[in-house]
Amino acid sequence: MSKSSAERRRQRAAEMRAQREREARRRKALTTVGITAAAVVVIGGVGFAGYMEYQRRNIDGVQEFDGLTNDHVTEEVKYEQSPPVGGDHSSYWQNCGVYTAPVKHIHAVHSLEHGAVWVNYSPDLPADQVERLEALYTPGSYVLVSPYEGEMEAPIVLSAWGHQLPLESPDDSRLDAFVQLYEQGEQTLEPGAACSGAIDFTAAEIDQMIADQAEGGGEEAPTEDGEAPAQDEEVPAQE
Template sequence: MSKRAKQATDRAVLVNAMRTEQKRQERRRTALVTAVVVVLVLVLGGVTAAVLVRQQARNSELAAAASAPIAGVTEYPNLARDHVVGAVTYPQTPPVGGDHAETLTNCGVYTTPVKNEQAVHSLEHGAVWVTYSPDLPADQVAILAGVVGKNSYGLLSPFPGLSSPVVASAWGLQLTMSSASDPRLPAFVAKYANGPQTPEPGAACSGGVGAS
């Protein structure tokens, strides 16, 4: 074999060797990338699954809390629902339903009393009206605001002359409490805010008067 032919053969062997090595490295990179992608998919899938499991558990807890009976709730059935003009005398303090004003009180957190007749209209739309004695300590009021304020059907206001420090009312239902920390309060709000007792379910608790 001539020297030139031998050099050509050596170059061909070298080129083939280089190509073989390049392909091997490409296969390694592909395998590495594939492995990384698989690991990321598994990790993300595991995180997503864990989040979904926790969310499902939380939803189950909320559903169970919403369906469970709440001790101490008094029921007032067969309430009137007419729109009237002027003041109404209610048998409950605060009222839990009955004839009411044509305009409702917008749901929200209030630091001054609201009109009974307008708040009762809010109850008709599914509001839970939480009232408290005006001399309730500020930290207790803050607890109430935290529970009520995050619900679009929550209404909070002071109410002079309450027989208990805190009273929660929904249409035809009422719960008296001695403390804002009573665990029945969030359960009452969760169960009855636009709940099954609502005469006009789905109606908005807005578009009326007042601003939180």
């Protein structure tokens, strides 16, 4: 074998080794980039999910109230907030559902204790907007919808125990966000307690039954103080 042929083979072998080394470095670089990109995606995904959770739990405009008592009483309560967001209340809750007339505050506040969201609206709210609010309730849900005749900060006010959000319109995206967050949310004092099986009368109906009973006629009123026969300990909690 000539010296020139051996030299060419050595040169060719060196070139092939160099090429393999370049390919190895290239594959390593691509692997590093891929791992880095995947890490960025994962971290970004976690960060985005965390951001969305933060947004979900921090609804703009929600007012919070601390130090609310929750004793059972048999007389009307003068609440500091209008509509009420919590406080002492009747031992009988208002059944969740849709009401076309105002309900007794002392019953609705008990529903808040059970994790209900109370949707109050001005009696002069347009019918199409009322329908939008009423659609928030579905059978079995912990949502109470009723008109409110007292003073309110806005035409629509959403209340959960210790939390409240005034809204100008049911088209506000915070409406659904509030219900999703606070319906049987972390603020619930009695998780799993029922929102049915107790009071399903409006305030006017209760007052009329009490008046009729006092006169010795008409339907039997819930009780002389406007209560219904079912109480916390007598109504099983819903699952």
